[in-house]
Amino acid sequence: MQVIVATGNAGKVREIGEALAGLGWNLRPLEGLPLPEETGATYEENAALKACTVALMTRTAAIADDSGIEVEALNGEPGVYSARFGGRDSDLERNIHLLEKLRGHANRRAKFVSVVILAHPNGQVETYRGELHGTLLEGPRGTGGFGYDPLFVPDGDTRTLAEMSVAEKQAISHRGKALEALKAAHQRPAAP
Numbered sequence: 001m002q003v004i005v006a007t008g009n010a011g012k013v014r015e016i017g018e019a020l021a022g023l024g025w026n027l028r029p030l031e032g033l034p035l036p037e038e039t040g041a042t043y044e045e046n047a048a049l050k051a052c053t054v055a056l057m058t059r060t061a062a063i064a065d066d067s068g069i070e071v072e073a074l075n076g077e078p079g080v081y082s083a084r085f086g087g088r089d090s091d092l093e094r095n096i097h098l099l100e101k102l103r104g105h106a107n108r109r110a111k112f113v114s115v116v117i118l119a120h121p122n123g124q125v126e127t128y129r130g131e132l133h134g135t136l137l138e139g140p141r142g143t144g145g146f147g148y149d150p151l152f153v154p155d156g157d158t159r160t161l162a163e164m165s166v167a168e169k170q171a172i173s174h175r176g177k178a179l180e181a182l183k184a185a186h187q188r189p190a191a192p
């Protein structure tokens, strides 16, 4: 099956590509196609907007992820607005903004949420969701991953997501779980 990976985020392209490698799908990049404005109030709405628009425009199946980080001390912010947090333009500036907002807060708990949608050209839509709970540091560590990864230590580990390989992050992450569920739904049963 040919599937367009409907994201402009290189980190997501890497993680989606690695997670779905075993399915034998022909994963294709967006190649300059514009993504719609994310006007939804939920991850599900925004992921559907991205995947369905691309599937309709190209008459090809399309996969999209909408995700974010929800910080307890900030009442769940930035959530669906994580990519534009504080109007900041880069991952580095958004991380600095988050650290400033959290200064003086003892509660550093947060969770990542990912909703992955596979939209088919016939209008069928498949939705998968994953979450990852953890703690935010007071300064960045690590150079891997993207977004808020250098600040986030998942429960059960002492490293940030940016100190892990793609495969290690994938095994525990919000997006890894959503993609694993998608993969399980599409894997052919082993021959008897």
Ligand code: ITT
Residues within 6 Å of the ligand: 006, 007, 008, 009, 012, 035, 038, 065, 066, 067, 068, 069, 082, 083, 112, 145, 146, 147, 148, 149, 161, 173, 175
């Ligand atoms: P596309 O819409 O083109 O897919 P985007 O980066 O704008 O790319 P979102 O609107 O879903 O994607 O925004 C999600 C933001 O949440 C992302 O830019 C990061 O700042 C953050 N985020 C999501 N998943 C993350 C992860 O696994 N690690 C670190 N930060 C993440």
